[in-house]
Amino acid sequence: MTDAATTRRYVLSLSCPDRPGIVHAVSGTLAEHGGNITESQQFGDADTGLFFMRVEFEVPAEQDTLEGAFGALGERFAMTWRLDVAGRRMRTVVMVSKAAHCVNDLLVRERAGTLPVDIVAVVGNHPTLRSLAEFYGKPFHHIPVTADTKATAEAKVLDLVDELDAELVVLARYMQILSPEMCGALKGRAINIHHSFLPSFKGARPYFQAHDRGVKLIGATAHYVTADLDEGPIIEQDIERVDHSYTPESLTATGADVERRALARAVRWHAEHRVLLDGHRTIVFK
The missing domain is CATH 3.30.70.260 (ACT domain)
Known part of the structure; x- marks a missing residue:
């Protein structure tokens, strides 16, 4: 010893x-x-x-x-x-749009000491979550994105990541598709939460797609970001049982809890160096 x-x-x-x-x-x-x-x-x-x-x-x-x-x-x-x-908190930038549940969960877990990350900034393409970030004492950066400004906006984000020496970028319901160039720059260090059980129901409004198919299980998938939309190596997935009585809105509400759980586990495992890439798959040592 x-x-x-x-x-x-x-x-x-x-x-x-x-x-x-x-x-x-x-x-x-x-x-x-x-x-x-x-x-x-x-x-x-x-x-x-x-x-x-x-x-x-x-x-x-x-x-x-x-x-x-x-x-x-x-x-x-x-x-x-x-x-x-071991146990060092990983410097992390969280990217958001308007939905608060995932970023709020990460901020709560960080403050409680159960998530080994140091969230150094919250970046939003809308200003909606500025007050939430500032409540937790986090700098908020509003970087709007349009079709015409996408390249410039992504360059600003990457400059910020470099300036803050961030090791991880988390897309906590960031409702923008990243360019192949940005995906390449963040390869292996950007995690997205997709509000569906991939590979089913990719793209937009997956809970509405799931409702239309009458699913009995809904899920969420945390995966590394790649240039192939919603096809990056999967880190974690979680599910919740549902039935015919659920509406698209109640599926969405139930799914929000699933998203929080899956994303938090994926971020923690990545920060603890428990996730290793194996081609388009991952090895996760839990």
Whole structure:
């Protein structure tokens, strides 16, 4: 065991081509630096031939020292890897339109300390939620979007993300389709909540589409943003049972609760480095 007075807690997440010796090499590297593993999960995908791993550990070594060691290990195994301080709050920008339920839920969870993010700004294409953001002490940036100003507006958002050193962008019912250029700039670090159980009922007014089909379950999907509308890698989905008595409006109200739950879990798992990309799918270590 390591000395609690001098240890630091880190989380390592990685993916690489699967082969014998990966776990041994990772655990051996930690042992060489006096590390103690407190949580470890791994998965080998037989379909893609890739190996995924997430490890939390305590160690007296400095982060720079560990990064040097894992850099060498990464070259040996052709790894994509990330090392971070465990529990560090991830700097996050939340984008909104007019619906308040998702962003309000994220702000409540952040304040309660149950969501490991630091929401550094709320960006709205309408000014509707300015008072909500300011109630929580968050800067609100009104960046309107029209067909003619879309490119300029997206450039302003990306400049803000860079200026604030934001690591994550959350589309909390942001009712705009991002351009392929913006999707590319935010690849792997932008999460959207779609108010439907994808891949069904894509695009606008999904609860009305669901009502028209007489569904018995409604759902919400949190996924990474890509240039393909509502087709990014899925992080989390949630559902609620409904019946014939529901109207489109009551489906929408019920769905709002589902959206909040799914988005909050996806954001937390991403911030805790529990989500690894596997092509157009994700590996989620819960």
